[in-house]
Amino acid sequence: PGFVGADLANLLNEAAILAARQHRDVILMEDLEEASEKVSIGPARKSRVTVEKEKHIVAYHEVGHAMIQTFYKDIVDPVHKVTIVPRGMAALGYTMSLPTEDRYLRSKKEYLADIRGLLGGRAAEEVVFGDITTGASNDIERATGIAHAMVTKLGMSDRFGPVLLDGTKDGDMFPNKIYGEETAKSIDEEIRKMINDAYDEVKITLRDNYDTLDKISKALLERETITGEELNILKKRKK
Amino acid sequence: PGFVGADLANLLNEAAILAARQHRDVILMEDLEEASEKVSIGPARKSRVTVEKEKHIVAYHEVGHAMIQTFYKDIVDPVHKVTIVPRGMAALGYTMSLPTEDRYLRSKKEYLADIRGLLGGRAAEEVVFGDITTGASNDIERATGIAHAMVTKLGMSDRFGPVLLDGTKDGDMFPNKIYGEETAKSIDEEIRKMINDAYDEVKITLRDNYDTLDKISKALLERETITGEELNILKKRKK
Amino acid sequence: PGFVGADLANLLNEAAILAARQHRDVILMEDLEEASEKVSIGPARKSRVTVEKEKHIVAYHEVGHAMIQTFYKDIVDPVHKVTIVPRGMAALGYTMSLPTEDRYLRSKKEYLADIRGLLGGRAAEEVVFGDITTGASNDIERATGIAHAMVTKLGMSDRFGPVLLDGTKDGDMFPNKIYGEETAKSIDEEIRKMINDAYDEVKITLRDNYDTLDKISKALLERETITGEELNILKKRKK
Amino acid sequence: PGFVGADLANLLNEAAILAARQHRDVILMEDLEEASEKVSIGPARKSRVTVEKEKHIVAYHEVGHAMIQTFYKDIVDPVHKVTIVPRGMAALGYTMSLPTEDRYLRSKKEYLADIRGLLGGRAAEEVVFGDITTGASNDIERATGIAHAMVTKLGMSDRFGPVLLDGTKDGDMFPNKIYGEETAKSIDEEIRKMINDAYDEVKITLRDNYDTLDKISKALLERETITGEELNILKKRKK
Amino acid sequence: PGFVGADLANLLNEAAILAARQHRDVILMEDLEEASEKVSIGPARKSRVTVEKEKHIVAYHEVGHAMIQTFYKDIVDPVHKVTIVPRGMAALGYTMSLPTEDRYLRSKKEYLADIRGLLGGRAAEEVVFGDITTGASNDIERATGIAHAMVTKLGMSDRFGPVLLDGTKDGDMFPNKIYGEETAKSIDEEIRKMINDAYDEVKITLRDNYDTLDKISKALLERETITGEELNILKKRKK
């Protein structure tokens, strides 16, 4: 759905940029091919060097995740490492947690902490730079997914109680929503409240710990990767 | 539908955890394979040992089911056994009832008691631990399914009376809902009221019988399986 | 749609019950096979013996149908026989009417009497036992179907007049509803009013004739089948 | 969609009736075959004899159509004949108009008169018998179809003016409605108003001309078919 | 979708008319064949002679189009000819404009004038005859199509501004509407307002120029085709 005409315009634009960079006035077939690849799968990541300004944003973003996770250390898995070395096509940097054992049950409190950890990256961008980027799009998708499941599948909201609202299974071709418009409205409100309450709380936490966030992010920019242990040491050390 | 990008991120995460546990910095193809299995079918259950904390939760959860069923012993089938020995991939523990004869008719009172029994597990978690887990998701699905059928197919709600609202048959590709948005709203309210009234009642019952719940759960943790007879003896015995 | 995970849980449960009945601790493949048959097509009916309590309910249910039909004897076809001998997989008992000639036109008054006759079974259950069962589900489907057609296809409601609202034909893959949400709401209200007015009236009739209902039902329990003529004689006879 | 289970119950019922008529206690395969034919295509019409009571209803119904058409004789095509001799499977009787020339344009006034003519049958039933039958279902479908096209395709309603609301073409698999819920509500109201205003007017006309309606209907019952000319003569003749 | 049963009834009706015209009492297969052709593709146009009354309506209708176009002669293409000689199966008459050059951009003012020109035919019918016909159905479809595109695709309404509301492309199987119910309501209102304001304006213009409309229409009935030049001369000439 949507915006196919604009895709074509994007393609021509990219091709024209490639030609202009080589001081050519005409668009060659090779420009179109390269443009087409770039538009459909993104710029070739392997050979890439993240530009300095983006590296900066990524560092504060990842430390945002990691710091929030340390605030819920009794509930969520401990941070294993934070890095701004890109991994495949999936991320400019990432924060890795290491569960100490396999578990089969997840509790409401754990999920709420997970949501806070996921929103730590975007919150750090807003608190530090006053602007927000597309770097949080996967975090937002995952946080929304957790909140959605809590409300509609796991009976973990006060508003609805232990009721199944969405019977969609993995692999279903169509969603199996077991409710009407009025309930849809309440579900939307509940999910948004869950996420935005968490986001507000996370921003306050990061503002209250601005100096630590800044210190660790600078360390990450320098070393590119820091371990969970180093993170804890940095966090405790006076400036 | 939904959250496919997040699935990929989950996969990479699991693979990275597996690598890290073996003190490797690189993700090997075997990590991806194991992670892929884990993500799509859950951790291999056969070789598993439920962690201590989860065993604890499961015990109170199952005793919650069993105790509520004993409170409706004139209406529902008697409890045959309660166990925290996992069965296949389907459950961490379970409570089994044993009907004494095949029946062809089910009554409204029986269904209402069934819903209470199903919600006993989640209610025990909330009453005992103050947190709730994903362990109740199948119970919630079944309780909602019963309430849904009572209201929309069996004419068993006061609000709608003996009217067919949902003509969907097993095997239908699309739902066959015979009503508009306003009725959808009323159906949603009716189902939610049925479930939440039951849940509130069940929580009160378990709080009123907290000592018994605690005693039997501890016995279950010790013996791993208790029969319906033992359950009745434990229930009657003074502390 | 819906409740597939719960189906699996049901299957395992049934299999476990079969094993337990034979004092086995393990579930064999044969248990799963028998459970699977039972879950998908219902318990094998041919060899069955209706349990005593259910026979009781069925008798009052069928006499409820038959008695209401006799109250509209100038409008609807006369009762041919009432029986509690099960027929195939389709019914635990049934009331059969015998039209005296083929007709091509049906009138609004006839349809309204049909709806009352269909609701007589459920009404008898509620009046006699104070509980209602799944035995009326087919009656509810047919009564709703008649009311639905009267309102949406036959122009037989005061509220809408001679207007076609639902153009769906037999064999259509999708419903062809020729109206919006607001009309859907009015249709739902109209159908529900038609059914519930009929149901209330039928319950009053059965309460007013409780002794006759009781007497005939007991006769049916004894003889298992009674003819229309016998029904009329029993109805007239003083206690 | 809808009421498939009830179809099966109907089939069994019809088969049982056939058996009972031949004083048999068992349902043979031949009963099922005949019942199946009857349920899916209606009773075999060729050999049929309309029962006396139905013939009566059909006569007044057809004369209702014909008389209303004569009241709009300057606008609509003249009545050619009225008959209660059934034609194929499509009708118990019918009123035939004979256009004097092919036309390519239809006007709003013509369509409004057509709707009145179509509703004349049902109106006669209500005025004469105080009950209404399924005999008008095709008339209702056609009258609604005309009103629907006037409002949504031909810009012939005051409420909407010359706007296309429904772009569905013959042969389209899905309807192509070019409007939202609020407009749907207004369309429904407009169509219903058009039909019900016409119906009320037609009933008044027939009540005002009750004697003529009665006289012509009796003539039709006697002769079975009357021509347009005979109709006009009968209409003028004093009683 | 819709009205299939009524189609069958139409077919039988047409066949019966054909039989009656040849004074036959039975419907032959050839009647059904001719009726079927007529119902599905309309009466055979090539050999047809438009009846006098329809010719009259068509003449005023076409002059209605042409006159309105001359009122916007600085904005829209000049009228090339007006004719009441039917063209293929597509029209009983038509007004042809002749653009003087190919253009790639269309402006809001041009589109608004186009809508007025398209509504000129229907408006002339209403002003002159006080009744309206199906002859305007294609005009209505085109005028609505322009208004729809202006509002939802071209950002040419004051209410919504430069926003894409409908992303559907030619060849899309499903519409790609990028908005909810509330917006749908506003779109409907906006389109209807655009069309009805134009229609009212056009009717006033034609009433104010009734004599000219009448004079030119009579000339067209006489000559059957008049050129744009002749139109302008007629328009200026005093009566």
Place this chain on the structure above:
Amino acid sequence: PGFVGADLANLLNEAAILAARQHRDVILMEDLEEASEKVSIGPARKSRVTVEKEKHIVAYHEVGHAMIQTFYKDIVDPVHKVTIVPRGMAALGYTMSLPTEDRYLRSKKEYLADIRGLLGGRAAEEVVFGDITTGASNDIERATGIAHAMVTKLGMSDRFGPVLLDGTKDGDMFPNKIYGEETAKSIDEEIRKMINDAYDEVKITLRDNYDTLDKISKALLERETITGEELNILKKRKK
């Protein structure tokens, strides 16, 4: 969907125009072929000469884009060239920006500036000519696409915060909207507000800089292409 009948009428119209231009009274097959090509892919662009009036509009439109982009020169990519020489079938003229480096993150402020740049063309038309054209349709599609993604996928609106509302991925056959009607209404309002606030701001900017807009547009009409450097020089130069 939609307006297929009108397409046929368009085709006949185009064919008739082609015939008339060659002073023929009949439509030949070759007219239909040429008309068909024109209707389905637009007039053959390669051999075309933009008419003078359209060239004029295009020049002000493109300079509108370019000038707005220079007002956000710290945020968006610099203008490389502006031209009114048509490129393929995709544009009558265009403004090309040249990014200096590949980037992987886009920020909210960048997107808001992009929307303003895209609306610069339409705004220039309105400010200069007091009429607006179809030339902006691709710009509108792209601006709406950006606003839509910001609100529903990237969590970049104040109203909703970091929540995923639309889970549709490239290549999905159906949209995956994760919200109900009430939220749909708010999304529509939010997107419209984003676009219209931007459009109002852009119009004010162009009115405040009317002389510069006029001067550069005239230069572009003369030279047909001007570079980014020339643009900056023209912008600074006193009249």
